[in-house]
Amino acid sequence: MAPGGSACKEVIESHSPVADYDIASAKSESNNATSTTTTTTMKTSVNLVGKHGIHSNNGVYELLECPVCTNLMYPPIHQCPNGHTLCSNCKIRVHNCCPTCRYDLGNIRCLALEKVAESLELPCKYQNLGCQDIFPYYSKLKHEQHCRFRPYNCPYAGSDCSVTGDIPTLVSHLKDDHKVDMHDGCTFNHRYVKSNPHEVENATWMLTVFNCFGRQFCLHFEAFQLGMAPVYMAFLRFMGDDNEAKKFSYSLEVGANGRKLIWQGIPRSIRDSHRKVRDSQDGLVIQRNLALYFSGGDRQELKLRVTGRIWKEE
Numbered sequence: 001m002a003p004g005g006s007a008c009k010e011v012i013e014s015h016s017p018v019a020d021y022d023i024a025s026a027k028s029e030s031n032n033a034t035s036t037t038t039t040t041t042m043k044t045s046v047n048l049v050g051k052h053g054i055h056s057n058n059g060v061y062e063l064l065e066c067p068v069c070t071n072l073m074y075p076p077i078h079q080c081p082n083g084h085t086l087c088s089n090c091k092i093r094v095h096n097c098c099p100t101c102r103y104d105l106g107n108i109r110c111l112a113l114e115k116v117a118e119s120l121e122l123p124c125k126y127q128n129l130g131c132q133d134i135f136p137y138y139s140k141l142k143h144e145q146h147c148r149f150r151p152y153n154c155p156y157a158g159s160d161c162s163v164t165g166d167i168p169t170l171v172s173h174l175k176d177d178h179k180v181d182m183h184d185g186c187t188f189n190h191r192y193v194k195s196n197p198h199e200v201e202n203a204t205w206m207l208t209v210f211n212c213f214g215r216q217f218c219l220h221f222e223a224f225q226l227g228m229a230p231v232y233m234a235f236l237r238f239m240g241d242d243n244e245a246k247k248f249s250y251s252l253e254v255g256a257n258g259r260k261l262i263w264q265g266i267p268r269s270i271r272d273s274h275r276k277v278r279d280s281q282d283g284l285v286i287q288r289n290l291a292l293y294f295s296g297g298d299r300q301e302l303k304l305r306v307t308g309r310i311w312k313e314e
């Protein structure tokens, strides 16, 4: 039945999909030869539409739709010995067993379909987020890495949060799921208190979000080890793209006893990971000794007052 290719274990039984399929083909064959093709095509498209509820006006796109995950297939496109195609992600997921006919997939590429896939102009995968661009396959992949409509990662630094989305989604997410403090206004006066500053190793981090100029800014505060030196660092990230972040400036001040440190900078886009910004020290860095001095008292408690301002560069 299958040219080459051995059947996967659980499938060798009389009611495998391929058996049904062959019966259907055989039936129409006995009526007239041309209808075989029709039956086959119809069966494929019914399968696509019925199972995954996706309709397309363009038959070529339908051909390129992976029957398992319903994503468009790109090279390498695989096929089983019976000609059922599927994408390379799904090939791994189904453990090399054709999900349609249950035959062993082997390592057969569908070069013709790959050629078609490469030549098609495809919409950016962030089309539903607002991107109107279309590209041939490989340019599309390149574009998508930098598409300005691609979702942002959650800017919360305290955990490996995998939530992504547009800015309004992430603002609600920060508020609801991370219980982040939200403040309105372009100036701030923030107190950071920590009772056991000597225990801190890469651990203290805080995030506050400011609503200002109708945009959102993340103020990060954290403790980490810079080389051998324990330091605190405060910096601002902009919830939006880099080209917009550059339109803003901010300043941070911390001090006491007639001394103060002032930082002026440009907020970094949240496209830059929190870690990347931290490691580049693009913010107000306070040595722990100085931080404890600014805290006053007996140096047993960290009590920093950070003031700041955000403004728009004209």
Ligand SMILES: [Zn+2]
Pocket: 066, 067, 068, 069, 070, 071, 086, 087, 088, 089, 090, 091
């Ligand atoms: Zn797939």
Ligand SMILES: [Zn+2]
Pocket: 080, 081, 082, 083, 084, 098, 099, 100, 101, 102, 103
């Ligand atoms: Zn198959």
Ligand SMILES: [Zn+2]
Pocket: 124, 125, 126, 127, 131, 132, 133, 143, 144, 147, 148, 149
């Ligand atoms: Zn795009």
Ligand SMILES: [Zn+2]
Pocket: 154, 155, 156, 161, 162, 163, 173, 177, 178
């Ligand atoms: Zn999150």
